[in-house]
Amino acid sequence: MLPKFSAFPGVAGPVVTIVLDGYGIGRSEVGNAIAAARKPTLDRLFAQYPHVRLRAHGTAVGMPSDEDMGNSEVGHNAIGAGQVYAQGAALVADAIAAGSIWAGPAWQEIVAAAKAGRGVLHCLGLFSDGNVHSHIDHLKALVARAKSEGVPTVRIHVLLDGRDVPETSALDYVEPFEAFLAGLNDAGFDARIASGGGRQNITMDRYEANWAMVDKGWRVHVLGEGPQFADCATAVRALREMHPGTIDQDLPPFVIAEAGQPIGTVQDGDAVVFFNFRGDRAIEITRAFEDAVFDKFDRQRHPKVTYAGMLQYDGDLKLPQRFLVDPPAIRNTTGEWFAKAGLAQFACSETQKFGHVTYFWNGNRSSKFEGETWQEVPSDVVPFEQRPWMKAAEIADAMIAALQSGQYRTLRCNFANGDMVGHTGHFRAATMAIEAVDLELARVLAAVDAAGGVALITADHGNADEMYEIDKKTKQPATNPDGSFKAKTAHTLNQVPLVLYDNVSGGRLGLRQTDTAGLSNIAATTANLLGFEKHASWDESLLTVK
Numbered sequence: 001m002l003p004k005f006s007a008f009p010g011v012a013g014p015v016v017t018i019v020l021d022g023y024g025i026g027r028s029e030v031g032n033a034i035a036a037a038r039k040p041t042l043d044r045l046f047a048q049y050p051h052v053r054l055r056a057h058g059t060a061v062g063m064p065s066d067e068d069m070g071n072s073e074v075g076h077n078a079i080g081a082g083q084v085y086a087q088g089a090a091l092v093a094d095a096i097a098a099g100s101i102w103a104g105p106a107w108q109e110i111v112a113a114a115k116a117g118r119g120v121l122h123c124l125g126l127f128s129d130g131n132v133h134s135h136i137d138h139l140k141a142l143v144a145r146a147k148s149e150g151v152p153t154v155r156i157h158v159l160l161d162g163r164d165v166p167e168t169s170a171l172d173y174v175e176p177f178e179a180f181l182a183g184l185n186d187a188g189f190d191a192r193i194a195s196g197g198g199r200q201n202i203t204m205d206r207y208e209a210n211w212a213m214v215d216k217g218w219r220v221h222v223l224g225e226g227p228q229f230a231d232c233a234t235a236v237r238a239l240r241e242m243h244p245g246t247i248d249q250d251l252p253p254f255v256i257a258e259a260g261q262p263i264g265t266v267q268d269g270d271a272v273v274f275f276n277f278r279g280d281r282a283i284e285i286t287r288a289f290e291d292a293v294f295d296k297f298d299r300q301r302h303p304k305v306t307y308a309g310m311l312q313y314d315g316d317l318k319l320p321q322r323f324l325v326d327p328p329a330i331r332n333t334t335g336e337w338f339a340k341a342g343l344a345q346f347a348c349s350e351t352q353k354f355g356h357v358t359y360f361w362n363g364n365r366s367s368k369f370e371g372e373t374w375q376e377v378p379s380d381v382v383p384f385e386q387r388p389w390m391k392a393a394e395i396a397d398a399m400i401a402a403l404q405s406g407q408y409r410t411l412r413c414n415f416a417n418g419d420m421v422g423h424t425g426h427f428r429a430a431t432m433a434i435e436a437v438d439l440e441l442a443r444v445l446a447a448v449d450a451a452g453g454v455a456l457i458t459a460d461h462g463n464a465d466e467m468y469e470i471d472k473k474t475k476q477p478a479t480n481p482d483g484s485f486k487a488k489t490a491h492t493l494n495q496v497p498l499v500l501y502d503n504v505s506g507g508r509l510g511l512r513q514t515d516t517a518g519l520s521n522i523a524a525t526t527a528n529l530l531g532f533e534k535h536a537s538w539d540e541s542l543l544t545v546k
């Protein structure tokens with residue numbers, strides 16, 4: 001059991017954590033959709049309530065370096081677990097550097113299967129150096145190692161990014177990678193890109209928001225059905241011309257073919273590695289490969305392959321069964337310890353972020369702890385710049401009902417807008433996204449007051465705080481050939497706020513800023529507000545008590 005907190009008995013009402021996904025503290029007003037938004041609720045919070053700044057990127061959330069932006073997985077892991085673990089990006093890089101990845105049974109089975117079958121290894125995943133879901137260096141290591149272990153043929157299926165990296169940067173990855181492959185290819189080795197498409201168009205759906213994306217991916221990667229091109233760079237150029245204004249993440253699928261024949265269909269006996277390390281967008285395609293019985297779409301063919309994930313994406317469901325690197329073993333989460341303390345917990349978001357406040361929050365665990373209630377609001381399946389309000393109102397409704405029920409000691413939710421609309425690169429839509437969140441936040445906070453509770457308002461990383469790419473030399477927004485500003489779709493390296501909304505302690509409670517304050521300090525802060533000492537493994541609380 002968590003010991004009682006000696007300095008404070010805990011607030012009488014509920015303790016609520018509200019994550020404003022993608023809400024960073026911008027360094028400049030230029031391109032800052034948050035600064036441009038009309039947001040009276042948030043302005044009032046910063047003017048009147050205790051608040052500090054938290055680190056939400058780099059080593060503060062377990063990324064390899066402080067050049068790495070934060071993301072929802074590592075952010076929600078840190079918030080929910082109160083600790084920083086070396087995350088997938090770092091674990092895979094380390095396993096490659098140490099060579100341990102090649103010594104494990106999973107890689108050896110992949111190589112053995114490829115050699116025993118037609119000699120084909122397929123590598124499928126997100127094709128960039130964004131380091132949120134994957135890193136191209138990991139892919140290059142897989143291909144080079146496959147060659148050195150005698151696999152004759154590698155077929156690479158690329159999901160174009162433009163979401164963790166500049167929005168039209170695909171060729172900056174494709175062209176050097178083709179040169180890398182040309183350097184490896186010889187009489188006994190043939191590695192080529194075989195299919196692809198934008199990551200928001202095919203394959204990388206998450207939380208079952210839109211299985212049709214995975215169906216589309218399956219058709220090009222596995223069945224080889226789709227518009228044919230001679231090579232990947234030609235495909236990217238042609239698709240851009242056919243769909244003007246479409247950024248990489250949204251490009252339609254394509255197949256690379258020779259004399260009308262796709263060069264990389266997946267067949268019985270092949271080996272397949274899905275090289276993303278992050279789980280949310282890897283689970284559905286993994287199920288399409290692994291599930292014997294499957295009704296999400298018509299696979300047409302279900303080739304018998306030896307399949308491995310870069311990591312295991314879901315430890316409860318054992319997905320996938322074979323994986324190259326062990327995932328971080330996240331233990332002693334707040335979900336677990338608040339459950340052990342007998343607290344009823346409520347978690348809510350819309351589909352796009354539902355797993356963030358449940359699965360990531362609980363340390364990549366897909367089942368509930370005792371006393372947890374989860375509520376999912378189905379997300380729209382539309383380009384989010386067209387509906388920037390998303391499901392903010394419905395999430396607020398759910399939170400208000402849960403607060404009014406009086407059933408929950410602690411509640412958490414995630415408003416997806418700042419992030420999901422931020423990723424579209426549409427500045428005006430992003431300001432509207434923040435305005436929608438601001439409106440709904442006011443309603444939730446009124447319900448917190450009515451319940452005699454307190455709220456912590458924070459974010460998992462930045463996004464809407466920087467909507468333009470900044471030219472490194474001029475420090476001004478970079479421009480497109482037509483003079484418009486180049487949109488920035490990725491997360492930012494900025495800090496995020498932590499506000500203590502407290503109308504119940506009579507000013508006894510505050511927050512302290514420390515040099516190292518980060519997302520992993522929220523767990524202990526929440527525990528103290530609930531009247532408990534933190535778990536020994538959690539980072540320090542930021543709560544001050546007068």
Ligand SMILES: O=C(O)[C@@H](CO)OP(=O)(O)O
Nearest residue numbers: 071072073132163164419
């Ligand atoms: O959309 C996603 O998958 C990532 C960006 O790659 O965003 P987030 O980490 O906020 O979920």
Ligand SMILES: [Mn+2]
Nearest residue numbers: 021072419460
């Ligand atoms: Mn996020």
Ligand SMILES: [Mn+2]
Nearest residue numbers: 419420423491
């Ligand atoms: Mn995001």
